[in-house]
Amino acid sequence: MRPGATGRGFVYKCPMHVGELLDVVFRWAHLIAGIMWVGNSMLFNWLDRNLERAATDDPLSQGRIHMVHSGAFYEVEKKLLAPGQMPANLHWFKYQNLTTWLTGISLLIVVYYFNGAAFLVDPSVRDLAPSVAISISVGALLVGWLLYDGLWQTLGSRPQLATAISIAGIFAAAWGFTLVFSGRAAYIETGVLMGTIMTGNVWMVIVPSQRELVAATIAGRPQDKTLSLRAKERSIHNNYMTFPLLFIMISTHFPSASSNPLNWLVLxxxxxxxxxxxxxMNVRYAGKVWLGPAFAMAAVAVAGLMVVTRLSAPAIAEHKGEVTFARAQEIILKRCVPCHSEVPRDAQFSAPPSGVVFDSPERIKIMADRIKERAFTTGTMPFVNRTQITDAERAELARWVDDGAKIP
Ligand code: HEC
Incomplete structure (x- = not known):
């Protein structure tokens, strides 16, 4: 029976840990805002590429489109407005982005900075003091945005060069983060850096350009073209960062990618x-061949996940000879149960991580395959090897699993 349950209903034990509560609140809001932001941006992208130009002869019009959705037709026209045509109600789409970023930063703080930065620092990567690790993380976001923005302000006239430097810069940052942070934190830090650049693009470049467009329209003067072109450029950058960023958001579920010795290459x-x-998907609407190449690029991503992670899986010598359940349980009690128990002893976890408990032979047997995967094949458990399991013990656990995970 679970502790706290009496068999006659429930007793009120301890409420959800504050950190866990903040985690779920911010994560939920982050996901909702993110869906709204990315969803909007994809819809506008799609609209832009599907406008029918020939349908109108208004010189200010950039095209029209008809759609059917939720029980009626939508007729949308993209156009510039003549002076004095500014409508009383103009809808902006900027707070979805801001909410996504703010909840993301809050999550970064709650999950990676709180708790003595336990998820940020991995002593087997680099034994940083929490304050140092947090300073590096915050500093990297600030410096990352300044470098990127400065680069495009100065080299904007040579977009190919600036693009090459930006891509190299992001990849170098991802690699650098894997040298100082735990694998999953390195991934998340890369994602937060991309999200920060995207948010900077929205608020420092795209929104000001739109404000200028509104002001110019009201005043009846032509809009400053350079502002508009720069906004378009930054919007394209955001477009290309979306898919990698979404992968990073779900990457904590895939420790064999983020905790891999070549995790930066996988990313x-x-x-x-x-x-x-x-x-x-972007060039599709220009009438170009897209499905085949898109699948080819998806195959590249999958190769990153499958080939690279397996190539570099740590090679631990196999254990020869039999391993009894008693021996396997002894290892698990010492190396895993401090966290994976109904009542974890590890101060950082008030509840068993991922709900996985090894308190009884049956619970151990159910998880046998995952135990081998995490402790032996990928070597991603114990968490930051806090309980200092040895390679020999990892091999013993694998042998017990391979021999049928027998329990008495
Ligand atoms: C210091 C605490 C800690 C210790 C010790 C620890 N774990 Fe974990 N475990 C975690 C955390 C945190 C998660 C959730 C994050 C993750 O999956 O990487 C987790 C998740 C898991 C999962 C569920 C996710 C999955 O991949 O199926 C398994 C299985 C697991 N651990 C196995 C083990 C084994 C086996 C050991 C001992 C060799 C062990 N853990 C030791 C903290 C710990």
Whole structure:
């Protein structure tokens, strides 16, 4: 029976840990805002590419489109407005982005900075003091935006060069993060850096350009073209970062990618594949061949996940000879149960991580395959090897699983 349950209904034990509560609140809001932001941006992208220009002869018109959705027709026209035509109600789409970023930063703080930065620092990567690790993380976001923005302000006239430097810069940052942070934190830090650049693009470049467009329209003067072109450019950058960023958001579920010795390479290959898929979805509406190339780019991403992670899986010598359940349980009690128990002893976890408990032979047996995968094949458990399991013990657990995971 679970602690706290009496068999006659429930007793009120301890409420959800504050950190966990904040985690779920911010994560939920982050997901909702993110769906709204990315969803909007994809819809506008789609609209832009499907406008029918010939349908109108208004010189200010950029095209029209008809759609059917939720029980009626929508008729949308993209156009510039003549002076004095500014409507009383103009809808902007900027707070979805801001909410996504703010909840994302809050999550970064709650999950990676709180708790003595336990998820940020991995002593086997680099034994940083929490304050140092947090400073590096915050500093990297600030410096990352300044470098990117400065680069495009100065080299904007040579977009190919600036693009090459930006891509190299992001990949170098991802690699650098894997040298100082835990694998999953390195992934998330890369994602937050991309999200921060995207948010900077929206608020420092795209929104000001739109404000200028509104002001110019009201005043009846032509809009400053450079502002508009720069906004378009930054909007394209955001478009290409979306798919890699979404992968990073779900990457904590895939420790064999993020905790892999070549985790930075996995991230680079997946990002190239992800942006590649986005690219061919973009060119689709220009009437170009897209489905085949998009699948090819998806295959690149999958190769990053499958080939690279397996190539570099740590090779631990196999254990020869029999391993009894008693021996396997002894290892698990010492190396895993401090966290994976109904009442974890590890101060950081008030509840068993991922709900996985090894308190009884049956519970151990159910998880046998995952135990081998995490402790032996990928070597991603114990968490930051806090309980200092040895390679010999990892091999013993694998042998017990391979021999049928027998329990008495
Ligand atoms: C210091 C705490 C800690 C210790 C010790 C620990 N784990 Fe975990 N475990 C975690 C955390 C945190 C998660 C959730 C994050 C993740 O999956 O990487 C987790 C998740 C898991 C999962 C569920 C996710 C999946 O991949 O199926 C399994 C299985 C697991 N651990 C196995 C083990 C084994 C086996 C050991 C001992 C060799 C062990 N853990 C030791 C903290 C710990």
């Amino acid at each position: 680079i290959v997946v990002s190239v594949g992800g942006s590649g898929v986005r690219h061919f």
